[in-house]
Amino acid sequence: MTINNKLSADGKQLVISIDERFDFSLHQQFRDSYNSLTTQELTYILDLSQTEYMDSSALGMILLLKDHVQLHAGHLIISKPSDTVRKILEIAQFQRLMTIE
Template sequence: MSIKQQISESNNQVIIAIENNFDFSLHQHFREAYSHCNTPKTDFILDLSHTEYMDSSALGMILLLKDHADNLGGQVIIKKPSDTVNKILEIAQFHRLVTIEK
């Protein structure tokens, strides 16, 4: 399993870490990692420091996560994307949509 999820109730944070490949095969697991968190103002930290590759369907999944976060009044923060992953985020100009912390 290449998704790790960590919830911290106190400061309304959900950390989702993705290892190796972030692609369509994770669709179900990825959704499950956030869909039950319905606390208002929850921030979702997406840790991509151990992600080696992501494809366009992963971008789609991030947008779904963003929708979810927006509905709760929280935000999505992408943390430490690797160079390869960052290149893909850059091409898609995702820094205009979500916060990316390098």
């Protein structure tokens, strides 16, 4: 289970990618992937294309990321969730809170 993050060359976009499982064991690593960034109006892209499992703690971590993004007037996009993860996000009605592409 790995989290990778990459800031774009222009500094306007941060992509956070999560492999395979997104659960509580990634709590600190996930927070560290964005917490030091205080850039205003940054677009955060949470790439869940490789994520096959996500539990309720992952939903909570996404909400904490959303709070961080809003604090810094940014925008959060959940990108390419797998079918399984998309169903979880839909059940939790995350499409009402953020963009899911």
